[in-house]
Amino acid sequence: MVEQVPCGTFVCQSQDRNKNRVHDISDIIEGCRQWKRGSQEALYRQFFGYAMAICLRYASNKNEAIEILNDGFLKIFNHINSYDTSRPFKSWLSKIMANTAIDHLRSRKKISFAEDISQAYDLGVTDDKALDKLSYDEILLLVQNLPPAYKTVFNLYVMEGFQHQEIAAMLGISEGTSKSNLFKAKRILKEKIEELTSLNKDADKIGASIRK
Amino acid sequence: MSEQFENSIRKKLQDAEAPFDPAAWDQMKKRLDDADRRRPAFWWWSGGLGLLFLLGAGGWWWFSQHPPSTSNEPRNSITVTDSISQQAADKPANEEASRRNINGNNTAVDTVDKSSADAVPAVNTAGVSINKPVFAAPLNNTNSNRPGKPAIDNLQGNENLNKPAAGNYTNIATNQLPDTTREQQRENVDKPAVTAAQQDKILNAIPDTASSAAAPEKPAPPRQKIRKRGFEGGITLGPDYNTVPSLKHGRIGFGGGLIIKYHINNSFYLSTGASYTKKLYGAEDKDYSSNYPTNYKIIEADCNVLDVPLNLHYTFLHRPQARWSLMAGASSYFMVKEKYEYYNYSGGKYTREYNNNNHHYFSVLNLGVNYERETRGRINWGIQPFVKVPLGGVGQGSVKLYSAGASLQVTVGKKK
Numbered sequence: 001m002v003e004q005v006p007c008g009t010f011v012c013q014s015q016d017r018n019k020n021r022v023h024d025i026s027d028i029i030e031g032c033r034q035w036k037r038g039s040q041e042a043l044y045r046q047f048f049g050y051a052m053a054i055c056l057r058y059a060s061n062k063n064e065a066i067e068i069l070n071d072g073f074l075k076i077f078n079h080i081n082s083y084d085t086s087r088p089f090k091s092w093l094s095k096i097m098a099n100t101a102i103d104h105l106r107s108r109k110k111i112s113f114a115e116d117i118s119q120a121y122d123l124g125v126t127d128d129k130a131l132d133k134l135s136y137d138e139i140l141l142l143v144q145n146l147p148p149a150y151k152t153v154f155n156l157y158v159m160e161g162f163q164h165q166e167i168a169a170m171l172g173i174s175e176g177t178s179k180s181n182l183f184k185a186k187r188i189l190k191e192k193i194e195e196l197t198s199l200n201k202d203a204d205k206i207g208a209s210i211r212k
Numbered sequence: 213m214s215e216q217f218e219n220s221i222r223k224k225l226q227d228a229e230a231p232f233d234p235a236a237w238d239q240m241k242k243r244l245d246d247a248d249r250r251r252p253a254f255w256w257w258s259g260g261l262g263l264l265f266l267l268g269a270g271g272w273w274w275f276s277q278h279p280p281s282t283s284n285e286p287r288n289s290i291t292v293t294d295s296i297s298q299q300a301a302d303k304p305a306n307e308e309a310s311r312r313n314i315n316g317n318n319t320a321v322d323t324v325d326k327s328s329a330d331a332v333p334a335v336n337t338a339g340v341s342i343n344k345p346v347f348a349a350p351l352n353n354t355n356s357n358r359p360g361k362p363a364i365d366n367l368q369g370n371e372n373l374n375k376p377a378a379g380n381y382t383n384i385a386t387n388q389l390p391d392t393t394r395e396q397q398r399e400n401v402d403k404p405a406v407t408a409a410q411q412d413k414i415l416n417a418i419p420d421t422a423s424s425a426a427a428p429e430k431p432a433p434p435r436q437k438i439r440k441r442g443f444e445g446g447i448t449l450g451p452d453y454n455t456v457p458s459l460k461h462g463r464i465g466f467g468g469g470l471i472i473k474y475h476i477n478n479s480f481y482l483s484t485g486a487s488y489t490k491k492l493y494g495a496e497d498k499d500y501s502s503n504y505p506t507n508y509k510i511i512e513a514d515c516n517v518l519d520v521p522l523n524l525h526y527t528f529l530h531r532p533q534a535r536w537s538l539m540a541g542a543s544s545y546f547m548v549k550e551k552y553e554y555y556n557y558s559g560g561k562y563t564r565e566y567n568n569n570n571h572h573y574f575s576v577l578n579l580g581v582n583y584e585r586e587t588r589g590r591i592n593w594g595i596q597p598f599v600k601v602p603l604g605g606v607g608q609g610s611v612k613l614y615s616a617g618a619s620l621q622v623t624v625g626k627k628k
Contacts, residue, residue: 040244044237049229052236057225066236074243075497082610103497103508107556131220136228139221158218159225172562186217 025089032080040077050090051097057155058101060144072100098160102170105148130197142192150185157182260579260599264538267581268528444473444592444625448485452600452617454493461494461510467519471621479527483539487519488548491613499611512553515607518546523578537582539596542574545606552608566608576613577601582621593622 028046031039051069059065075096076083083092131139143151152171156162157178162170164178171178448471455462467489475481492515497508523541547570555561580598587593600615607613 037241037244041237041241044240045232048232048236052230052233053226053228056230066233066239069236070240070243073240074247077244078247103556107509131224134224136224139224140228143225158222189221190217 026085029080029083029085029089032077035077043076044073047090047093051093054094054097054155054159055101056140057143057159058098058105058151064104068097068101068104071104072097075100094160098156099170101155102152105152130193133197134193138196139193142189142196145192146185146188150181150188153178153181154185154189260601263597263599264540264579264581267536268538272528274529440475440477442475442626444475444623446471446592446621446623448487448596448619448621450596450617450619452489452491452598452615452619454491454613454615456493456495456499457612457614458496458499460496463492463494465490465492465615467517467619469519471623473525473623473625478530481525481527481537483523483525483541484521487521489517489519491515491517491615493611493613495609495611499609508554508556510555511609512555513607513611514551514553515547516549517606518548519576520544520546521578522574523580525582531586533586535582535584535586535594537584539578539580539582539598541578542603543576543578543600544574545570545572545576547571547607550607564608570607572604572606575602575604575606576615577603584621590624590626591622592625593620595619596621 024042025046028039028042032043048069051072052065055065055068055072056062059068072093076093079096083089143154146154153167156167156170157164164175164182167173167178168175447468449466449468451464451466453462453464467487469485469487469489471483471485471487473481473483491513493513495511495513497511499511521541521543523539525537525539527535527537529536546568547566548568550566550569552564553561554564578598578600580596582594582596584592584594595618597618598616600613602612602614604610605612
């Protein structure tokens with residue numbers, strides 16, 4: 001059974017078994033504040049899956065994702081005192097993971113955001129069926145293979161729910177650049193999805209086309 | 213539609229939760245072990261308190277090694293003793309009693325007892341009248357140990373003289389003996405100079421001796437009584453070393469400003485003011501607290517801070533040439549300008565500047581020691597080594613910024 005839990009700017013789903021654990025979260029965080037290793041491990045285990053899913057979207061592979069994840073958790077443990085307990089922990093965690101990922105990409109891949117003021121175009125009609133036919137792993141792979149700059153904006157906007165203004169401030173780019181990067185990311189994804197579904201010998205034609 | 217595409221892909225991606233990977237935790241654990249390091253804040257706290265303790269203990273020791281007889285007033289005592297030995301050479305018992313008093317080895321009561329055995333009332337008087345200038349007044353009509361004492365006091369003192377303290381002492385001393393209590397007698401020990409002077413006066417029983425007794429009192433009035441209440445104002449300036457808790461990338465900055473001191477009494481004074489300080493330091497991303505921690509190799513900070521302190525000082529040692537005080541208090545930081553240069557691992561850099569964006573009230577604990585030179589004029593100067601221990605984060609990144617330094621303080625106060 002799957003239940004919906006609000007976590008920050010977007011809605012995420014968690015397993016029912018996690019429901020009971022939520023009651024312990026304040027104790028775990030208190031233990032982390034005291035730098036207790038047991039509490040740190042409990043926090044790490046409890047949020048590993050959620051955090052790892054975020055990191056995987058920014059990284060190119062699993063090892064890189066783990067590197068980002070551990071960087072992020074180290075920040076969480078070091079800065080646990082600045083966590084506002086009145087807000088959802090997942091929201092805070094996802095922001096930290098996203099920021100850690102951005103910095104990681106910046107440092108390793110030397111991503112550069114070319115200034116671009118071109119407008120975001122409508123991608124046209126989306127074929128949900130094409131997406132449905134692809135697995136999580138396949139789509140994840142497509143996202144991972146996006147150019148770092150596009151991938152970063154795509155994740156921040158689509159997955160983390162940031163606005164272009166916020167993304168621009170976070171990345172030190174203009175809003176126009178953020179918008180155009182998002183558009184380009186989506187266009188590439190769309191093309192790849194179409195390509196993939198064709199390769200999967202899906203007989204259906206993809207109705208979507210890029211329309212200016 | 214574009215939005216629909218976003219929703220579809222979001223739905224697909226966010227459902228997933230990656231399975232736990234024990235190998236990842238092992239790596240994490242190793243990093244935590246590395247990070248499970250010294251707690252620098254603890255060393256700053258204990259260092260500051262230890263410094264204060266050492267200086268306090270050192271001061272106490274110094275003080276105890278140099279009893280009051282060598283401090284401000286002894287010169288008077290010695291001079292007076294000499295005059296006694298000259299003028300009262302034919303009264304060895306009295307002189308001996310006087311010297312005992314001067315040395316402070318015997319209580320006034322002892323002196324009274326011993327001297328009453330032979331030389332009798334004169335010595336008693338010596339043991340009694342002492343540092344209460346009111347008693348000196350009727351004899352010499354002019355001098356008192358406390359220049360500020362009004363003549364009326366003297367008259368009152370004169371009235372007291374007519375009340376004999378005890379039957380034994382009344383003969384010669386009747387006119388001179390005050391209404392002495394044991395408490396007053398004990399004061400003899402503290403201020404033997406006048407005791408001797410009084411003794412001298414009584415022995416000679418003529419007003420002329422007053423001048424000889426008064427003479428030694430003039431040159432050095434007790435300094436401790438000078439300052440008492442009052443304001444002092446001046447400037448402070450000096451370097452300080454600023455660092456974040458990791459103790460890496462510390463830099464030396466400089467500050468200067470105005471200082472105002474209010475002396476509550478001779479032991480305590482308050483100080484406040486405003487110092488404009490340039491705080492330079494380097495920090496790593498882990499030193500920064502924010503909702504968006506980031507991965508930077510180093511963040512170079514250049515902050516102009518208006519430091520408004522409120523400190524309490526306790527003067528634990530008065531020396532003829534200097535005063536030593538302990539200082540504790542808190543500072544408010546007004547971040548006038550903050551400039552941060554963020555360097556990431558790839559060598560890239562970007563700069564952020566904030567103007568007058570952050571105010572932190574009483575967010576930094578001040579601990580320090582003051583060494584102040586004793587001067588005769590209006591101008592005082594001193595050196596103040598200090599540490600500043602953060603009670604909270606300061607600046608845009610809520611950095612726990614520690615500082616240690618020394619400042620030179622020059623102030624103008626009341627004329628002494």
